[in-house]
Amino acid sequence: MDGNVSARWKTVWITGASTGIGRELSLQLARGGVRVAASARSREKLEALAAEHANITAVPLDVTIAADAAAAHARISAELGPIDLAVLNAGVWDQMGADNYDAAQAMRTMAVNYGGAANALAPLLTDMRARRSGHIAIVASVAGYRGLPKSIGYAPSKAALISLAEVLRLDAAPQGITVSLINPGFVDTPMTAVNKFPMPFMITAEDAAARILRGLERQKFEIVFPWSLALPLKILRALPYPAWFALARRLSGKM
Ligand SMILES: NC(=O)c1ccc[n+]([C@@H]2O[C@H](COP(=O)([O-])OP(=O)(O)OC[C@H]3O[C@@H](n4cnc5c(N)ncnc54)[C@H](OP(=O)(O)O)[C@@H]3O)[C@@H](O)[C@H]2O)c1
Numbered sequence: 001m002d003g004n005v006s007a008r009w010k011t012v013w014i015t016g017a018s019t020g021i022g023r024e025l026s027l028q029l030a031r032g033g034v035r036v037a038a039s040a041r042s043r044e045k046l047e048a049l050a051a052e053h054a055n056i057t058a059v060p061l062d063v064t065i066a067a068d069a070a071a072a073h074a075r076i077s078a079e080l081g082p083i084d085l086a087v088l089n090a091g092v093w094d095q096m097g098a099d100n101y102d103a104a105q106a107m108r109t110m111a112v113n114y115g116g117a118a119n120a121l122a123p124l125l126t127d128m129r130a131r132r133s134g135h136i137a138i139v140a141s142v143a144g145y146r147g148l149p150k151s152i153g154y155a156p157s158k159a160a161l162i163s164l165a166e167v168l169r170l171d172a173a174p175q176g177i178t179v180s181l182i183n184p185g186f187v188d189t190p191m192t193a194v195n196k197f198p199m200p201f202m203i204t205a206e207d208a209a210a211r212i213l214r215g216l217e218r219q220k221f222e223i224v225f226p227w228s229l230a231l232p233l234k235i236l237r238a239l240p241y242p243a244w245f246a247l248a249r250r251l252s253g254k255m
Pocket of ligand 1: 021041063192
């Protein structure tokens with residue numbers, strides 16, 4: 001992929017770029033000749049990333065703050081040029097179930113995962129609608145397909161993002177905006193490093209970023225991987241509720 005990505009995009013904005021998938025996406029795009037605006041809260045990590053490649057600019061922000069997202073969008077457009085592709089990737093994961101439910105924590109997860117995308121969307125849509133061009137990619141998860149055990153904060157936030165991308169695909173396409181939905185399975189990043197449960201078919205962040213860029217290059221709507229995990233989950237998604245709940249209860253015994 002490196003070296004082949006520059007044709008479609010000149011300027012790309014990536015949120016959640018300080019670690020994991022977003023960091024790898026930034027590096028692979030930068031090596032392909034694309035100007036990358038890398039955003040997250042950790043200024044030092046972003047500056048270290050920017051030091052790795054001249055095409056990367058650190059643009060720190062907290063995605064839960066709408067004014068931060070608007071200011072970042074304005075700065076990137078002014079300094080790097082119009083944003084051709086935005087990958088709304090910032091996210092947090094917490095293992096929580098009905099037994100240790102904490103409403104404030106669930107709301108924090110929703111504020112980052114869903115609210116972060118919603119905040120970035122506001123300036124992006126205004127700008128891309130005016131230009132009648134641009135590509136918005138939303139990073140959700142296969143965990144948003146169905147309610148999952150011990151994911152009482154995370155799964156609803158990812159289900160909301162899947163719905164958001166579907167709505168956007170319908171509403172924004174007629175205005176010249178391309179929309180993609182990225183649904184990764186397990187990826188080896190700081191996010192999953194805390195998990196004690198089995199994570200089948202886990203792939204590296206490098207591999208995940210390459211798969212995402214291939215899908216975005218082809219302007220696919222859903223970019224989902226790896227298929228060894230995604231296919232069974234897609235089939236399970238279509239199961240009637242009684243069958244799904246019976247299976248999910250068995251799974252939850254293993255978590
Ligand atoms: N890893 C997986 O198995 C997996 C599977 C499916 C989906 N995903 C999704 O993929 C995305 C990237 O995850 P990852 O695995 O690469 O995890 P990660 O390494 O933990 O990266 C998460 C990124 O989000 C940023 N972030 C968190 N809160 C933020 C905030 N309030 N404002 C701005 N940035 C914020 C973090 O940076 P700061 O802390 O510096 O702000 C970090 O750069 C997430 O949306 C995640 O849900 C991951």
